Amino acid sequence: MEINNKSFTLIPMLVLLLFVHFSLISCGENINSFTLDLIHRDSPLSPFHNPSNTPYERLQHALYQSFSRASFLKKKYVNPIESTLIPSGGEYLMKISIGTPPIDTLVIADTGSDLTWTQCKPCVNCFKQLTPIFNPKKSSSYKTIGCNNKLCQGSLCNNSRCNYEVSYGDQSHTMGDLSIETFTFSSTSSQNVSIPNIVFGCGHDNGGTFPNVTSGIIGLGGGNVSIVNQMHQQIKGKFSYCLIPLESLLDNSNATSHINFGNCATVSGPNVVSTPLIKKEPSTFYYLNLERISIGNRTVEFNSFPVVVGGDDDPGNIIIDSGTTLTYVPDAFYLNLESMLILSINATKKDDPSSSFRLCYESNKNGTIDVPKIVAHFTNADLELSTSNIFTKVVEGIVCLTIVPGGNQISIFGNLAQANFLIGYDLKANKVSFKPTDCTKY
Known part of the structure; x- marks a missing residue:
């Protein structure tokens, strides 16, 4: 959380647009445990879906947003005071209800942002x-x-x-009252999960490039004010997700990804590998340590390159980001x-x-x-990747790295x-776990 001498200033980042409805499954669902469907913005179930777009056009859109997102993350890491956020450039939307009685709305879900905010009346300036x-x-x-609250010191x-006040590099902004409210999430079985006393921004002056299907942002990042940490007691600091392959999205599939909170988020059983989750600044990011990548019997060391400020010995050299499509590595690596x-590879x-892309x-x-066998060697976790994890079809007959x-x-x-x-x-345990799973059937 950044605080200056004029206003309460948070610098969030857009990771993903998330259209979510609660779909409670059999894992002891209650306020401490629930599962959501994640609907990609290009899915037929999304209000953004354009059926006239070809799979290639959808891929190009995803790549454009990935390049924009990566540019923003790098600037955010080096200089957290400024950002080049494009608020409409994420991937998913989230459906939530705010207040008592609850009022339904759609917000951008952002795993790299901390503050949750929505447009509020009276509007000095609001986007449609x-x-x-x-x-x-x-x-x-x-x-x-x-004004005496510790969140408001010096503001x-x-x-x-x-x-x-939140300002974005593309001139988008939101300003208003830092407030407390009850957030409710509705399941398809008409059950409700209500979380009281959520700190959020009630925005009275908002503008920029936000899409009209949204009303604001919900922050799912690692900072103290993120909704994930505000629900810490209920969900015991646990969440997980299972993302379906890109091909399923591009081919107009109705398959959905899922995100879980609480008991449902525990990842266990055969073939699970775990790596430390490293705490460092900016606290919004989720940092891991990648040591090397191997292809068959050949290996390239990762930590011999200056991947972060601080040099080779600085742990946490890569962030895991569910809203960036591509994987970005140092140029020399x-x-x-x-x-x-x-x-x-024996191919043309x-x-x-x-x-x-450079290699196709x-x-x-x-x-x-x-x-050959591809393995990403994180600290204490060797993650075997499939070919589709690092190569994707860009047009018929061509795949690219x-x-x-x-x-x-x-x-x-x-x-x-x-x-x-x-x-x-x-x-709570400061770790991230991976389990190979067919996410189209999860």
Whole structure:
């Protein structure tokens, strides 16, 4: 949380757009344990879905958002005061209800942002939204945060109310009252999960490039004010997700990814590997330590490159980000990895028609290529990746490497590499666990 001498200032980042409805499954669901469907913005179930777009056009859109997202994350890491956030550039939406009685709305779900906020009446300046703007005067559970609250130290107050301000590099912004409210999530079985006393921003002055199907952002990052940490007692610091492969999304599949909280989020059983979750600044990010990547019997060391500020000995050299499509690595590491793949793959090299990727091959009749065993060696966890985790079909007959050079400031383990793993975050034990899973059937 960044605080200046004028206002309560939080610098969130957009990781993913998330359209979520609660679908409670049989794992002892209650306020301490629940599972959600994650609907990608290009899915037929999404309000953003354009049925006239081809799979190739959907892929190009995902790649554009990934490049924008990676650019933002790098600038956020180096200089957390500024961002180049494009608020409409995420992947999923989340459906929530706010207040008492609960008012339904759609928000951008952001695993790299801490503050949750929504547009509120009265509006000094609000962007257009399809759902009604939240009116705090009609909620019996709404409370503002006073100037003496520790969250408001050194910030601007107005009429004894703590103010917040979030500014984005693309001139988008939100300003309003830092407040407390009850958030409710509804299941398809008409059960409700209500979490009281959630700190959020009630935005009275908001503008920029936010899409009209949303009303704000819900923060799922690692900071203290994120909704994940605010629900810590209920969910015991645990959440997990299972992301379906990109091909399922691009082919108009109705298959959905899932995210779990609490007891449902425990990742256990055969083939589970776990690696430490490393705490460092900015606290919003989820940091892991990647030691090397091996292709067959060839290996490239990862920690010999300056992947983070602080040098080789600084642990936590890569962030795991469910909202970035591609995996970004240091330039020097990429060159060595590319050379190793060229030596290991017996296939015809091709040029990417969009010029987005450096290493592409002609695919076989199954739409893929034969690659030796691929392992990402995290601290205490050897994660075996499938070919589809690092190569994807960009057009018919051509697949390209989705690990790309990203400079030397920060590295990102993206969601293509995470597909078909059940990935569990235990913020109490400070670890992330991976279990190979067919996420289309999970």
